[in-house]
Amino acid sequence: MSEHIITRLRSVIAEYGSRPATRIRRDDSWEIRSYAEFGARIDQVAQGLIDLGVEEGGRIGIFLGNQPTWSEIDFGACTVRAIPVPLYATSTPEQIAHIAADSGLTVMFVGNQSEAERVLEVAPDLPALERIVIVHPYEGLPDDLVSYEDFLKAPDEAAIADRLSRADGDDLASIIYTSGTTGAPKGVMIQHKGLVAQSDALDEFFTLSPDDHSLCFLPLSHALERAWTVVVLLHGCMNTYVENARTVAEQMVLAQPTMMVSVPKLYETVYTTAHAKVLRSAAKRAIFAWALRVGRHNQYANRAGRQPSLGLRAQLRLADKLVLKAVRDALGGPKTVLACGGAPLRVEIEEFFSSVGLPIMQGYGLTEASPLVSFNAPSDFKEATVGKVLAGGELRIAELGEILYRGPNVMLGYWHDEEATAEAIDEDGWLRTGDVGYIDTDGFLTITDRLKDIIVTLGGKNVAPQPIEGLILADPLFEHAVLLGDNRPFVTLLVKPSLPHVEALAKAGQWQGELQDWLASNELLDELRRRVEELTAKLPTQERPKETSVIGEEFTMDNGLLTPTLKVRRREVEARFKSMVDDMYARLKERHGGGAN
Structure with missing residues (x-):
């Protein structure tokens, strides 16, 4: 029993x-x-x-x-x-x-x-x-x-x-x-x-x-x-x-938890805030970047099973005093367990936390698996992956790259819905996750996107939006990025910029007006487009956004743009800003004559 x-x-x-x-x-x-x-x-x-x-x-x-x-x-x-x-x-x-x-x-x-x-x-x-x-x-x-x-x-x-x-x-x-x-x-x-x-x-x-x-x-x-x-x-x-x-930022400091499980949004916020604090000073930016390099090299040595050099350990003490400890303190101090689930964590954020001495163990799951499918562990992990399958579970990659899971924690089914249950779990007990990914030769799983989020352009090109959005979000000027283009000739982009970074840009460029004026300015739009082009320059042409528009509204749970675990509701964003999206494609039609990739 x-x-x-x-x-x-x-x-x-x-x-x-x-x-x-x-x-x-x-x-x-x-x-x-x-x-x-x-x-x-x-x-x-x-x-x-x-x-x-x-x-x-x-x-x-x-x-x-x-x-x-x-x-x-x-x-x-x-x-x-x-x-x-x-x-x-x-x-x-x-x-x-x-x-x-x-x-x-x-x-x-x-x-x-x-x-x-x-x-x-x-x-x-x-x-x-x-x-x-x-x-x-x-x-x-x-x-x-x-x-x-x-x-x-x-x-x-x-x-x-x-x-x-x-x-x-x-x-x-x-x-x-x-x-x-x-x-x-x-x-x-x-x-x-x-x-x-x-x-x-x-x-x-x-x-x-x-x-x-x-x-x-x-x-x-x-x-x-x-x-x-x-x-x-x-x-x-x-x-x-x-x-x-x-109140989570305040509570982390008050509670000093030794364990914490979160979704990417919290870690993204800490990452962005830490970078924003040094934004206005070239000297502070240099010290910050140096401290992270020192922390990262110490982590590399520890992972390789060797003690860092005497010089590196000495640098780490100084880097810790100047930068790294402050980041750990913001999360309530050292952690026995610091985990992330709900969505893939961008690799630069994972590296940042590792550098400050708070390695994040990424995992993967879904409600239908109670929810754990795979996870990294301190003794068995690989960056940019969501770890190995749960003990007693199995993974398989099916058609179109969909991840299938079978294990002791798969749901019994959907309440009073046998048809939906049969669609989700096959007769051999494999759960169709709806996520796309691959398993490497060491058994670590990487998630690339949601099957339902894959964009299929009018030209029949399949585009996975999450990796592209991740490239763009590596630049802290971008708070949210939503790639669009399903059944359209090109992919386009809606972005919500980070307000502290917009303010820094505005002051550096001596832009006129207040925050709302800056958000609607041609200067900001030109800068955002320039950065998007740079960040996506090495992508295949069908994956590079052909137009970018700026969203000034905050993304929150209350306005329906974020889920309770702070993931962007892609379809809600597209519906909410439909006129903005339509305008982008109208401009593109004039520019390209309506051609499709």
Whole structure:
């Protein structure tokens, strides 16, 4: 019989009862709960669900931001063999209605008034939804909401033990709804055995001790943060929850985490900020570049298994004092684990963090794999790759370069959607990832793009946008770059420039006006085009953007241009700026006479 998360978690709680399990910043101090206290709260949630009549296999919704309560509800539901269904805190009423109706939620946990009001808006259309529980009650609370503290109940140990006696690794640990960029979101059925298998696979390469502690700031409703939180808590470590992701920079310094899993955007921001700080001084830029070179050469020596030379070690002490330590401090100090997933990390950013003494272990996965497929490890890694396949898993490259995965953590299927399940998993158990890549002779996987993002021009040329966008984003003047051209004669580019770098350019060139004037200026557009041409000069002609336009609007989750894990929504960008895109192609038609590559 395969292992259930709660079976293992209860052993951890028994062993590490007095050690800190969860932590969150409240005003100017930390609110900390020990493993014993965390376990007691989990059992109170479990009993509350039993008292509400939630049956084994019943679905409960978790609609709140990151906080210890999120994990209490999650593990409490699993304790009574109910199935947690996470919802992003940014979900709209329409998204809530779809997920709640499709999964058949009977209980919904909400965080605050905003989340409660969105659920209440659609509740009349959800006959299965019997109870809404609110973690942070507000004045004038409607009668059909119950506070979380009133929901919690003193545990009946016999009743809970009875539920757990039937717990098995084949049970569903969650139904996680995919983002639904093509069609309605589908519910991915993740099993307990898959999450346990991932945790065990990491143990072969990483040494996690109860002295380690992690920063939980990606949305817990996302498979990556959810799975990593399971790993953290199954190892007796402390998990520090960041309720507002916008405060992550401050929280990293306050929390001083020894472990952190993030998406590329955080590392890109640190990289850009560090470079921006030296932008206006030639002397500072020179010292900065020298320090990174010293750090990089020391890393090369260490990786080769040899001690750096005496002179190099002496230079490193100075480089560390002048530059490198400040970058590490910005991320909260040294790390036992610093990992990246969700999208490929640009190689110059990977090299930057390695140079400052914070090597990033890139990994790869998708919700349908619970989500881990491959990862780099300190003793077995290769830059610019996403590592080797998870122990017990297999990789294969199929037609058009699509990556196929088979392993112990592949989803059971999509909730109530056999047709979509059959499309995603073949009869031999291979999961079609939808990502394109290759495996090198050493077994390391490299991702090149999403299959659905591949651009096919009118001339029939296939163009993978991510590597080209990566080339362009290597220049810190560019904050976002979106390559377009599907079913068009040429590829074109929309860019969002970095405002600090625009300001530096404007002052150096003595441009007139204010920031908005600079963003719309011909001087900026000419400079952006010049740099794009330089950066893409060695690419085949069909891959070089023939026109560039500037976007002044910020890319955020709130305006729909970024996903909850801060990836650019390519189709949303193209739709939002359709007139700008159409204008680019109109200019190109005049210039080239409508010809296609």
